[in-house]
Amino acid sequence: MKLDSYWLDTAPACRAVSEGPAEGPVDVAVIGGGFTGLSAALALAKRGAAVAVLEAGRIGGGASGRNGGQCNTGVAQDYVALHAQLGAERARGCYQAYAAAVSTVERLIREEQIDCDYLASGKLKLASKPHHLAHLEKTAELIRREVDVDVELIGGERIRSEVGSDNFYGGLLQKRGGQMHMGKFAVGLANAAARSGARLFDKAEVTRIEKEGGAHRIVSARGELRASQVLIATGPSRHGPFGWYRRRMAPVGSFIVVTEPLPAAELAQLLPNRRSYVTSRLMHNYFRVTPDSRLLFGGRARFTASEQPSDAKSGRILKANLAQMFPSLANARIDYCWGGLVDITADRLPRAGQHDGIYFSMGYSGHGTQMSTHMGQVMADVMGGDAAANPWRDFAWPAIPGHTGKPWFLPLVGAYYQIKDVFY
Numbered sequence: 235m236k237l238d239s240y241w242l243d244t245a246p247a248c249r250a251v252s253e254g255p256a257e258g259p260v261d262v263a264v265i266g267g268g269f270t271g272l273s274a275a276l277a278l279a280k281r282g283a284a285v286a287v288l289e290a291g292r293i294g295g296g297a298s299g300r301n302g303g304q305c306n307t308g309v310a311q312d313y314v315a316l317h318a319q320l321g322a323e324r325a326r327g328c329y330q331a332y333a334a335a336v337s338t339v340e341r342l343i344r345e346e347q348i349d350c351d352y353l354a355s356g357k358l359k360l361a362s363k364p365h366h367l368a369h370l371e372k373t374a375e376l377i378r379r380e381v382d383v384d385v386e387l388i389g390g391e392r393i394r395s396e397v398g399s400d401n402f403y404g405g406l407l408q409k410r411g412g413q414m415h416m417g418k419f420a421v422g423l424a425n426a427a428a429r430s431g432a433r434l435f436d437k438a439e440v441t442r443i444e445k446e447g448g449a450h451r452i453v454s455a456r457g458e459l460r461a462s463q464v465l466i467a468t469g470p471s472r473h474g475p476f477g478w479y480r481r482r483m484a485p486v487g488s489f490i491v492v493t494e495p496l497p498a499a500e501l502a503q504l505l506p507n508r509r510s511y512v513t514s515r516l517m518h519n520y521f522r523v524t525p526d527s528r529l530l531f532g533g534r535a536r537f538t539a540s541e542q543p544s545d546a547k548s549g550r551i552l553k554a555n556l557a558q559m560f561p562s563l564a565n566a567r568i569d570y571c572w573g574g575l576v577d578i579t580a581d582r583l584p585r586a587g588q589h590d591g592i593y594f595s596m597g598y599s600g601h602g603t604q605m606s607t608h609m610g611q612v613m614a615d616v617m618g619g620d621a622a623a624n625p626w627r628d629f630a631w632p633a634i635p636g637h638t639g640k641p642w643f644l645p646l647v648g649a650y651y652q653i654k655d656v657f658y
Contacts, residue, residue: 240492240570242299245417248563250428256458258436263452263459265440266467268298269512270595271381272423273610279430288454290439294420297469300574302520302532304510306357307333310582310601314373329381331625336411348422351525354412358512360402367404385611398504399559413510413522440474466594470577475485479640485575489548490532531556545573576600577592586626
């Protein structure tokens with residue numbers, strides 16, 4: 235079993251990385267080489283800007299290359315609760331932003347000819363308890379009435395035709411969106427940005443950002459840049475001069491296992507429509523079939539950071555959950571196991587805008603594949619003067635009370651969710 239991301243291990247080599255030092259003047263310095271940063275670099279470079287992307291590790295190697303591979307419409311939280319919290323108009327705007335994000339991903343794949351095994355098969359949220367289905371019915375009615383007529387409630391009598399498991403009582407099917415190979419998409423996006431003129435630097439951890447006149451001096455492990463504009467697209471980075479952002483997000487670990495390739499007949503019985511799936515529990519699981527017929531199975535196995543010993547322990551929990559859900563896979567070999575950090579905001583909505591003269595976009599809260607890609611394009615518009623393009627511009631972003639940058643509270647949150655799941 236490899237303690238490494240399946241997406242990163244099976245992606246082609248990224249040949250768009252620049253050699254030599256990251257030095258000199260640029261129009262825009264993008265800090266973070268994930269989907270947000272690469273998408274922004276692509277859009278900015280196409281407009282003629284001189285762009286440099288600084289990534290602390292491997293291009294696409296953070297959350298962008300360590301997630302579940304889903305690209306779906308729908309907000310990260312319960313739409314009924316969001317509707318009650320924000321009102322109809324703002325909740326509808328949030329939902330529409332995610333629909334637009336899926337369209338952005340599909341457009342970039344098409345325009346840049348990115349080979350990433352994209353499959354538009356929709357997402358099915360599975361009711362883990364009978365009363366969860368009743369709530370999903372209310373959610374479906376509200377979504378159909380307010381924002382998206384193309385959703386479908388699947389009752390208990392039909393759910394076995396969707397998922398070959400006795401664990402579920404029905405589900406909510408959102409038909410837009412799909413899934414893809416995250417490593418291939420990251421490399422394709424990086425290649426597209428480089429073709430357009432952006433310079434991409436890996437192993438270029440940023441250690442300092444200083445104002446110098448009307449510009450910014452950025453010090454990294456690969457050299458120093460002077461940039462007219464800066465975009466921070468780091469997500470839940472635990473390193474660098476990004477404390478203001480860290481105090482506003484909880485970096486929650488999410489963990490994934492991937493099985494050996496499975497027989498086509500067995501997969502056709504278990505998951506005949508090859509959708510993206512997520513369960514309705516608070517400590518939920520998500521899963522899908524990979525392009526080479528493996529089952530990817532993930533979730534918040536433990537509320538802890540991602541490190542190899544922790545990943546292995548979380549992997550054992552996920553393997554047990556997988557066997558409980560699909561008993562026929564109890565003896566399936568696990569070929570990959572890894573973890574990553576999800577940058578969760580208090581209300582599970584993204585944040586983007588400008589702080590202290592520097593632009594930022596992050597806080598995607600587990601729904602980042604589509605939104606990060608979309609917000610890279612959006613932030614290019616914002617940095618060009620179109621502030622109204624940003625759907626998150628009017629959302630305040632206070633620090634999480636008691637959060638100093640180190641998430642000491644995560645074990646307490648995990649224990650609370652585990653207890654609440656028993657009664658929820």
